[in-house]
Amino acid sequence: MLDDLLQGSLEDAARRRAEAPTVEVERLALAQAPALDAVAALSRGEQVNIIAEVKRASPSRGRLANIPDPAALASLYECGGAAAISVLTEERKFLGSLDDLRAVREAVSIPVLRKEFIGEEYQILEARAAGADLILLIVASLEQPLLARLKTFAEQLGMTVLVEAHTREEFQRGLDVDAKVLGVNARDLKTFEMHPELFGELAPEYPAGVVRVAESAVLKPEHVRAYRDAGADAVLVGEALVTGDDPEATIKEFLQA
Numbered sequence: 001m002l003d004d005l006l007q008g009s010l011e012d013a014a015r016r017r018a019e020a021p022t023v024e025v026e027r028l029a030l031a032q033a034p035a036l037d038a039v040a041a042l043s044r045g046e047q048v049n050i051i052a053e054v055k056r057a058s059p060s061r062g063r064l065a066n067i068p069d070p071a072a073l074a075s076l077y078e079c080g081g082a083a084a085i086s087v088l089t090e091e092r093k094f095l096g097s098l099d100d101l102r103a104v105r106e107a108v109s110i111p112v113l114r115k116e117f118i119g120e121e122y123q124i125l126e127a128r129a130a131g132a133d134l135i136l137l138i139v140a141s142l143e144q145p146l147l148a149r150l151k152t153f154a155e156q157l158g159m160t161v162l163v164e165a166h167t168r169e170e171f172q173r174g175l176d177v178d179a180k181v182l183g184v185n186a187r188d189l190k191t192f193e194m195h196p197e198l199f200g201e202l203a204p205e206y207p208a209g210v211v212r213v214a215e216s217a218v219l220k221p222e223h224v225r226a227y228r229d230a231g232a233d234a235v236l237v238g239e240a241l242v243t244g245d246d247p248e249a250t251i252k253e254f255l256q257a
């Protein structure tokens, strides 16, 4: 499944590259205002920070929400107190787009993450050209040298990388590439099984100074509390926000959990 998703994302990127060649996108990327400091945003304060996600659908959950105006949704997230916004740009299964990312970038002043299956530099240039401050790199879908190379490439553009792990071994590989922001995704993207306890199991292994992100499986305040009590600096929340009827209030409630 993960391989198919990456394959699809790379095909879609190749299609866009035929329209907008690398040099052109690179020029746009370098012309952007500097990326915002996502490490600072995600590790601020005593409270757990929330990365609020714009997600219409997913392979595991199907259709979640129409989201005709992603910028308006992201503004509600920001008003609720989100520390950063994650925008799914994957087109095939998540029904996102780079246009969504650009619209969100215009609407908010907090860091924005491009949530995509990234496997080559061109996609990182696209992210920066669309105003992203952060990109996601999924350890399970990348060989170690490629993971290291893509991470360095993004950092040279001034961006932060959220390195995502689903197992202890992947977590270690994230540390081996010197991840500054390391996420543990409760959802195994190969089987779609949920393992909400995994973050707590790996939390003691985080070196000081690495931002601890717990991803997925937050539907209620008690889930936020459990992640926070286990040591999360930030939690990534999608479904609960896009399917609820008052995302701003939900974020406020989660921040008080």
Ligand SMILES: O=P(O)(O)OC[C@@H](O)[C@@H](O)c1c[nH]c2ccccc12
Residues within 6 Å of the ligand: 053, 055, 115, 116, 164, 185, 215, 216, 217, 218, 236, 237, 238, 239, 240
């Ligand atoms: O909707 P949830 O369970 O709150 O999950 C959000 C986020 O963690 C999830 O969308 C996600 C985490 N890592 C990913 C990688 C690709 C696509 C999606 C994801």
